[in-house]
Amino acid sequence: MRTALLDQLRCPFCGTRLALVDTGATVSDDHVVSEGVLGCECCAFPVVAGIPVLLADEATRTAMHALEAGRRADALQTLLGLDGERAARFQALQARISPATYRDMLDILSPDAEGRYFLYRFSDPTFVPAEAIVRTLGQSPSVAAGPILDHCGGSGHLSGVLAGLAPGGPPRPHTVVTDLHFWKLWLATQFTATAANAVCCNADAPLPFVADLFAMTVLMDAFPYIWHKRLCADEMSRVTRSDGVVLLPHLHSSLGENPSAGDPLSPLAYQELFAAHAPRLFSDRRVFDSLVDDAVVDLASNLSSDALGDEPSLTLVASRDDSLFRRHEAPDPPQPAEGVIVNPLYTMVARNGRSVLTLQFPTPEYAEEFEDCRRYLPIEVTIDADLTSRLNPTLIGPRYDDLRRRRILIDAPPRYC
Numbered sequence: 001m002r003t004a005l006l007d008q009l010r011c012p013f014c015g016t017r018l019a020l021v022d023t024g025a026t027v028s029d030d031h032v033v034s035e036g037v038l039g040c041e042c043c044a045f046p047v048v049a050g051i052p053v054l055l056a057d058e059a060t061r062t063a064m065h066a067l068e069a070g071r072r073a074d075a076l077q078t079l080l081g082l083d084g085e086r087a088a089r090f091q092a093l094q095a096r097i098s099p100a101t102y103r104d105m106l107d108i109l110s111p112d113a114e115g116r117y118f119l120y121r122f123s124d125p126t127f128v129p130a131e132a133i134v135r136t137l138g139q140s141p142s143v144a145a146g147p148i149l150d151h152c153g154g155s156g157h158l159s160g161v162l163a164g165l166a167p168g169g170p171p172r173p174h175t176v177v178t179d180l181h182f183w184k185l186w187l188a189t190q191f192t193a194t195a196a197n198a199v200c201c202n203a204d205a206p207l208p209f210v211a212d213l214f215a216m217t218v219l220m221d222a223f224p225y226i227w228h229k230r231l232c233a234d235e236m237s238r239v240t241r242s243d244g245v246v247l248l249p250h251l252h253s254s255l256g257e258n259p260s261a262g263d264p265l266s267p268l269a270y271q272e273l274f275a276a277h278a279p280r281l282f283s284d285r286r287v288f289d290s291l292v293d294d295a296v297v298d299l300a301s302n303l304s305s306d307a308l309g310d311e312p313s314l315t316l317v318a319s320r321d322d323s324l325f326r327r328h329e330a331p332d333p334p335q336p337a338e339g340v341i342v343n344p345l346y347t348m349v350a351r352n353g354r355s356v357l358t359l360q361f362p363t364p365e366y367a368e369e370f371e372d373c374r375r376y377l378p379i380e381v382t383i384d385a386d387l388t389s390r391l392n393p394t395l396i397g398p399r400y401d402d403l404r405r406r407r408i409l410i411d412a413p414p415r416y417c
């Protein structure tokens with residue numbers, strides 16, 4: 001956690017400032033707090049692995065006591081929810097000479113459908129349009145300049161994109177990712193969004209930030225899982241500047257069918273909840289089609305809640321800046337300094353300097369839920385290069401841009417798989 005974040009944090013319960021408490025457990029320098037205890041006027045909260053945990057539950061208290069007793073590894077394991085065999089596997093991975101990957105850690109922290117969802121997130125057909133939308137909005141000077149919040153950001157795939165939006169400069173240091181689950185934020189800070197600040201907090205409670213802080217507040221694929229929706233919407237509006245953007249990509253509609261639907265509302269109800277920021281509603285189906293077919297991010301074709309009918313999901317974009325609401329050419333993501341890798345949805349056979357990639361879905365359920373990715377991921381593709389290491393344009397040749405645009409090659413961060 002960057003020390004500067006302390007000025008922007010507030011206790012989610014009493015609303016007062018948070019400051020480091022001298023417990024002897026603090027590990028920090030002028031810029032970064034790695035471990036420590038934060039106190040406000042009502043509570044104390046641990047900072048573990050650089051992540052403030054602003055929750056009041058048993059695991060958080062146990063972790064704080066472990067930290068105060070100098071048992072930092074125990075505090076981390078408690079918050080990661082590891083014990084017994086999983087804790088032993090985690091320790092073995094951390095002690096290994098070759099550094100563990102995101103995928104290795106996910107195998108321990110979430111060996112289930114949610115883990116699969118995260119592993120293949122970079123190419124899934126709900127993530128691809130959301131990434132194009134945030135890159136488009138990020139071209140607006142007001143969004144590019146200000147801090148961005150990725151609320152309920154999971155393990156940081158979109159947060160990493162948001163942290164890289166600052167034009168021409170180094171990754172924005174003041175992107176913030178939140179989630180209820182510490183293990184997801186730990187993965188984000190270790191692998192996918194290393195430049196972001198992570199804050200563990202509950203979206204069913206007031207947001208732990210001062211008002212009017214963020215130039216853009218994003219909440220992707222999570223709002224229906226929040227019970228206190230009015231509070232969450234009001235809080236997102238409160239922490240977003242009046243000239244800022246509130247963005248909810250992939251919002252399940254209660255009028256359509258969705259796998260893992262949560263507790264969705266109707267399009268009209270979503271529009272009313274975010275009324276303070278002048279929301280417009282977009283059909284996810286149309287946004288996806290115009291991106292995949294025409295390389296366009298169409299923010300001109302908003303629909304009325306009635307016109308959305310029984311579409312399964314929509315995207316809500318709220319901003320008073322009318323210039324955002326037009327058709328934009330889909331922006332090209334910047335060239336990743338570390339190169340790209342083959343999408344882990346492909347198995348690869350390399351022979352005589354050629355690589356044959358075959359699309360292999362991890363489960364039938366995954367194949368069904370994310371079948372739209374077939375629109376850009378071919379079943380088989382042969383590339384005249386050995387793709388077993390990290391890749392760059394020179395190695396791949398003229399097909400590089402197209403393979404990357406189609407997510408056959410993905411901009412995964414170092415040590416992803």
Ligand SMILES: C[S@@+](CC[C@H](N)C(=O)[O-])C[C@H]1O[C@@H](n2cnc3c(N)ncnc32)[C@H](O)[C@@H]1O
Nearest residue numbers: 152153154179180181202203204220221222225
């Ligand atoms: C489907 S995932 C989406 C993650 C991320 N936004 C993305 O698109 O990759 C939903 C996320 O919402 C988080 N979440 C659900 N309820 C929450 C709550 N009450 N407070 C904070 N996060 C919550 C989950 O932990 C999960 O990471």
